[in-house]
Amino acid sequence: MKYDFSWMAMAVFALFVGFVLGLSFYLGRKAKSAKGYYAAHGQINWFINGVAFAGDYLSAASFLGICGLIAFFGYDGFLYSIGYLAGWVVALFVIAEPLKRLGKFTFADALDSKFNSQGIKLSAAISTLIVSVFYLIPQMVGAGTLIQPLLGLPTRFPAAFHGVGSFEVGVLIVGIVVITIVVTAGMVSTTWVQFIKGSLLVVFCLILTIMILHRGFTAESPAPTAKQTLTVSADKTQTFVNGKVQGHGTDQEDLLPVGTIVELRGGKTSTGPLWPLDFIREFQNSKVVVWTEAKTKKDGAEVRTFTPSVKTGNEMLLPGGSATFKGVRSPKFLDKLDFISLMIALFCGTASLPHILIRYYTVKDGAAARKSTVVGIASIGFFYVLTLFLGIGAMTSHFMDPSNNNMAAPLLARSFGQLPFAVISAIAFTTVLGTVSGLIMAASGTVAHDLMSNFFKMSLSDHKKVVAGKVVAVFVGIVAMVLGVAFKEFNVTFLVGWAFNVAASANLPSLVMLLFWKRTTKQGITVAITVGLITSLAWLLLSAPAYQNLYHLDPTHAIAPFSQPGIVTIPLGFIVLIVVSLLTGKKETAPVEGFEPALTPV
């Protein structure tokens, strides 16, 4: 859909970004040392850190992606909410405290605390970089998606710009702003940006949920039956809707907004305000119009056809509604593996994400790490409960863009007026800023601390360590921008699911075994990280979604039997670590004094 420029949206957006940048410059004056830049001097208050956890974690995937998935596919989006939160249980109960005791700046510190091994330093650093970049991609996709309706830019610019459009402009803006934040102030400003963003996100989503509940449902009949087509010309400079140039002028046509209920329980036409569970029950007992998409090629042009169908609310509130998880409803066990594998990856992935792990070094001790995780779980859990209401509200708002499910949350806000749209869009953009700055911090800390100082033994002064981190931040930011454009066809939550698979496969086996198995060796850790990283990455890049959206090939030719590798590659990491540790155990030197696995006999 094409969106008109809104001064109000632009003003609110500029206000938010200006405030975040101003705060960043102000706090930047206080972070001159390496410990200040990378770990905020280890003096962040546990409550601030807990909300910052939420700000760090509730990325574009959580806000834009989950709302979009629920709005278009129902319960399958909520599966991500459940999985993302469950992952925090692993982080709190298994990883948080021992990791805090063992590390200094990065999670490679913790892995290497027992061995002082070059292999661990290198493999952990590469793993951190790859996971961070994988997680950065969906954030950039989210930023690109948001900017077009905010600024009212054309989807595609003229031919001279080679198909560049508003998406690319959005990626460029978020890249520049985030690099500025990270370069100016490091972990202190990143923490405060995340704290503010986490608070705003939860509070405004609560307000939006209350507005949804107050509005209730209204039935709109008859149900639409006509298909809509969106065609992108072969040279990618023009778009057509139903055969006409896309736009709002004469002889132009735009996609019609979708998302309606056609029948309510008992033949009612509207429900009025509803309590939360009554809201879900009413939806469950209603009939809703769902739009499915099919992509075809015609003379080099890409044709996307959107087809309406009527489904019951109860059917939408069961797993298996989306293409990703349709195997759940299949009688074959193999078809269900994608779902089971993703849930395992989400459960194991949170505790393996480098940008989450480094936040444990910004508080002073294990107790503060524990308390901040509990605050994080409370904020994040509450937000994920809200996502279900936001998603259902979007699905029935009659404001959805069938061509872009990542826009569901901002468009839901637009159904209440321009101001809610402006605020929610600005918060969504700040959401991207908060997460991206945390990821770039993790990547720059890894290069400057793990690689340059520890692996290559470069003798860097405190000041040079900070400068090196800033240079890396610029480089990683640019890489993220390029990859964001390359992956723009994907749903952001789906991409984050990939990042969880890679993180859990590469990092979790080593972290858990180091903490709980005395016979773990440095060779075991190095090989487990390398094998987990390579196998999960290779699997993802050979899966059907990569064939379809990345290489534009027939997805049925994909080599990987299903798209989510976690169910294979996470256990593989554990097995490899155990086998290699047993084979190399006798050669191991004595543990460093003071190190003990977390579970030693009392």
Next chain:
Amino acid sequence: MTTSQEPPDRSVQLDGVWAYNARVGLVLFSIYLLFFAGFIALAAFGKDIMARHMALIDPDGAVWPCFSGVNVAIIYGFFLIIAAFVLALLYMLLCLPEPVEPEMVELTEVQISELAQSEEGSA
């Protein structure tokens, strides 16, 4: 003059606290893992159960809808989110605090002589 008195058993105490906290964490983790595995199993193999609406049936056979008649899939999802928070709170309550690290103390001349006398006495 600056001196410090490190209790000889602090590192032993610390090991004990860490091991106890780790055990509590693992027990709570195992409980949640059961809940989560149950959810995955139901979602993958029990679609009919997930689609059911929760209700109580009294001795007279009357049906009383629970949770406004919302289906099991939604209720189980909410339960997992709330259970994570409740177990996290429980963990915070059950964990032992680390023994306080002794601070470096500046002793006065009088305190030093008193300390020396008490050490001589105990010897």
